[in-house]
Amino acid sequence: MKAIGFKRSLPITEEESFIEFETDTPRPSGKDILVKVQAVSVNPVDFKIRQTAAKDAALDTPKIIGWDAVGTVEAVGGDTSLFEVGDSVYYAGDLTRSGSNAEYQLVDERIVGRKPKNLNISQSAGIPLTALTAYESLFDRIKVDPVKDKGKTVLVLAGAGGVGSIATQLAKKLGNLTVIATASRESSSEWCKQMGADFVVNHHNLKEELEKIGHSEVDYILDFVDLEGYWELMAEIIKPQGHIVSITESSTPLNLNSLKAKSVTFSWEFMYTRSMFGTDDITRQHEILNHVADLLDEGVLKPTTTKIIRGFSAENLREAHRLQESGKSIGKTVVLF
Structure with a gap:
């Protein structure tokens, strides 16, 4: 599968601040589901980790970041019960695992919600985190x-x-x-x-x-x-x-x-606490995301996506990070695959 990551923490103006590469498509087990990613959005946590994770030394393999995604369930692990193949989902993921800047991603179903039905993919991608x-x-x-x-x-x-x-x-x-x-x-x-x-x-x-x-x-x-x-x-x-x-x-x-x-x-407040430590109430995030999806479908809440960049490429991720790092972006920036 195609993925985008980095081996060195470089300024976003540098061409190798993001690089495209091929890697094996993962297989789900346990409570994991495999999601075919359709869109991601960028948050401050993305550029902060990009700026620091490989600051002292280059990484042997590229690090994949990204913690907001929308996609469809491609396969499920043996202990799953919340989703089936074909379901449309959205989630923010787990900071300790490989991120969403890839064609496919493994994620624990307990921190995943159903995609809002009345929102398009770009609007939904700007919501989870x-x-x-x-x-x-x-x-x-x-x-x-x-x-x-x-x-x-x-x-x-x-x-x-x-x-x-x-x-x-x-x-x-x-x-x-x-x-x-x-x-x-x-x-x-x-x-x-x-x-x-x-x-x-x-x-x-x-x-x-x-x-x-x-x-x-x-x-x-x-x-x-x-x-x-x-x-x-x-x-x-x-x-x-x-x-x-x-x-x-x-x-x-x-x-x-x-x-x-x-x-x-x-x-x-640290949104990743439940997933990082596998807390007893980890499924709370599944419940919150479903509740938020209901509120969005009912029109109680409005989507916050303001900028859509089309195409899953290193160049487009660099552009999304440039906007986020400027400190002047309003709402959410989404990269549509």
Whole structure:
């Protein structure tokens, strides 16, 4: 089968930052299904791993990355029960295994969902990783109750990004929350409004912007961009007994004492935890993806794909990574095979 990977961590402008090669088509066993991939989308985790995985030394065999895919089930392992050959599926995969930038991929069926029926392949490919991240942040970490917490405020940092785009919708439509999204450019601000944000504030002067809209403090904060950079401000604007969730990292230790007086809860969200550690509730991701598919089919949620690049090639993957690395992409970029 054809696959695209890299042996060295090179700038995306370098021709060998991605290389095409042939490798054996894998065979499923156990709870794995074999998926014929039809489209993938690109997330920050893709370029971060590409930039670091082969930084010190070249790899003997190319590393295949990619953690968002849509495709059809070609074969199933002996212990599977959730899918059959021919089913259309979507998933974000497992960070510890070979990725989706290949014609075929093995994936544990327990982290796979049915493809939304009313979305096309490109629209569906932009959903899994971001939807799982946003859903887990809101309903597994904060444990938002749409009745008890109705009207509470959530600040979405990086509202126009892939995760922010779906988090805004889930918080508004499923969580009944008042959503405040951050953006600075006119195009990204307009996108946040289209996703359902009640307020859009400029992150360059966030504290003043929040005061201006009458929300100097917020109940919840979803950090999808820069934990270290926003830490002191988040501690200041979070309400007593509030909850902060972050998917980003800090290069220095965080001062958790700044949250003590307010009894604020801080949670990490890492979408790959369940698959990496084979947690007892690993099938939760299958359930979340199916629920999200239902919400998309019903029109409750909107797809977030904004850019489609046609053709499975190293050149097109480089282009998708260039867009993601620019930090200016809105919504999701998809490569259609």
